[in-house]
Amino acid sequence: MKALHHARSLFTGPGATARVIGAAFVVGTIAAQHPNPVFNRLQAKDTFSVLPNWRFFAPSPAMHDYHFLYRTLDEENATSPWRTLDVIAGRKMSQIFWFPDRRPEKAVFDVCGEVLQVMDRGGFEAGLQSPPYRLITSHLRHLLRAEGQESVKGFQFALARDAGYDTSVEPDMIFMSPYTPMNPEAAL
Structure with missing residues (x-):
């Protein structure tokens, strides 16, 4: 019961908004790095380019x-x-x-x-x-x-x-x- 209360308090109470936004940012950033094109939809909706794309170093790596x-x-x-x-x-x-x-x-x-x-x-x-x-x-x-x-x-x-x-x-x-x-x- 105490664990459920603790999990619920992560999304309620003081600082909950910042935690939810931070968690969404981390999950979105990780998803944006995935090479599968399905995950590109997330970046397409990212109008202000908030999510970083670390693939810019080699989006298509040199093979020769x-x-x-x-x-x-x-x-x-x-x-x-x-x-x-x-x-x-x-x-x-x-x-x-x-x-x-x-x-x-x-x-x-x-x-x-x-x-x-x-x-x-x-x-x-x-x-x-x-x-x-x-x-x-x-x-x-x-x-x-x-x-x-x-x-x-x-x-x-x-x-x-x-x-x-x-x-x-x-x-x-x-x-x-x-x-x-x-x-x-x-x-x-």
């Missing part, structure tokens, strides 16, 4: 990584072997708390996705004129100049997609650029 490969063309028209432009570093335990180096990796992922979206909508030529493509070529020019490769007159890059840490899946080559001059105003 992008890798840049590049090769150069020298003054004698000799092509170098393909080299990997490494932007994804190995993980450390401290990165659970602090990981500012993740930004370049995220940028690569976003730029690759943008180039591919532009090409899907407008074709190969549209992709070559897009800002993300120009960003990639500018970055590679800067990298090659920083390496001191004076005899390089142009470069080509490729974009590969793999399954991240799953090494059993072969990478897919999804894009290969035409040769690009080191001097943007020059033609190869």
